[in-house]
Amino acid sequence: MRSLQYLDAHFNELHGLPLSIGKLTNLEIFNLSKNFNDLTELPETFGDLINLKELDLSNNQIHALPDTFGRLDNLTKLDLEENPLVIPPMEVVKQGVEAVKDFMAKRWLQLLVEEERKSMMQVSEEGQTGWLTRSTSWLKTYVSGVTETVSEYLGTGSPRDPCLDQQF
Template sequence: MADIVKVDDDSDEVNVEVVRLLTKASEEVVDRVDLSGQQLKFLPEEFGKLTALVHLNLSNNHLQVLPDSIAGLLKLEELDVSSNLLESLPDSIGLLTNLKILNVSSNKLNTLPESIAFCKSLVELYASFNNLKFLPTNFGYGLANLKILSISLNEIRFLPRTISELESLKYLDAHFNKLHGIPSSIGKLMNLETLNLSSNFSNLTALPDTITDLANLKELDLSNNQIQALPESFGQLQNLTKLNLDQNPLVIPPMEVVIEGTEAVKSFMIKWRLENIAAEEQRRSVEGTDGNQSGWLTWGTNMVNSYLGQGKSSGSKDSYLDQLL
């Protein structure tokens, strides 16, 4: 049984050699093919015949498209097409329901196909260093097993609300994008341990309060943004052990607290929240007292008006009531 097909030919006829090897492979049971760094410009349709293929490495080539026939690789679990010239992925990629690892980093992708949501076995998705401006609106649906999502070094402005459906997600790297905000639904990612939102620069100015619902969050990188204040309940992130807030115009907490470390920040935010709660309770108490006074005043005024109205109707007049009014 041939376990690995590896091409080492650097000649201009490399694609011809690939066809020859694939033809041979189609006559045997091959579960792993490594064609990385072979200057490939296209893939022959024969790829669809490698139905036993489990691992396919096509990284560091010159591929501009992937053929639809790749959907025939129904047993494929790992696909690496990083460092190519791909501008899109075929919709047929959604038929790879056994795919667990997909690496499309360092290409020219403008978007990911919505069909990627049908890759229900996907555990790791690497899509960094592309031209992505958004993720599919249905992105979270169907990817319940996804644990690692790397979408750094793109031009993404917003994350879809459906990201909350990634219930197994542990690692999310979205640094160096153009994020204008984070959806409040991110608070539903209860298994998230690492979140990198650094270097979104002037675009990211605030965080949703729900980010403090990430009970298992251990590492949070918010450096190089324009965040002025952390959410009031930030101190409830009990498992957070690594926090980077460098290069932000922070007011709450102040930088003298930030430089003392993660625990100092959490302690400050807890104290600040308690002070705010106490101040709010005091304000409500004062308003309640004023409200009672206002209520009595309104009642008294109504009684006076009622009395005066009766007096006027009967032709009588009370000078004292006139003075009150």
């Protein structure tokens, strides 16, 4: 089915699409209209339909297009009528397919930038934790050396100070 170019799935009461839908990379025309209350979302793999030119999602209950939607560079015809869309906002939808693709592409880029920022923060935190671990290890070695020196000074028969024996 990877060579499939046209798929008409309107009036089918679809509840959703499988993740494998993204494997239909030669798909050019996709009609998912009039699934009414059943079709509420599209999988993230929808953005893998890179050859898609025409898409009809009208008369469904889709609230948000997948974040990967902005990757559909070849999309020239899009029908989103009668969907309670929030993402993208209806003001954007009314401006046409290019505005929707642009909005979703920018959203995707923002998400990637945010994910990269979080990743960098995590690496930075791990680096700081590593520094703290090395510092604690060095301090433990230093204190251990001081404890041995004091023990030698006090001699083996002298009472020991519990603070000097404490582990860090």
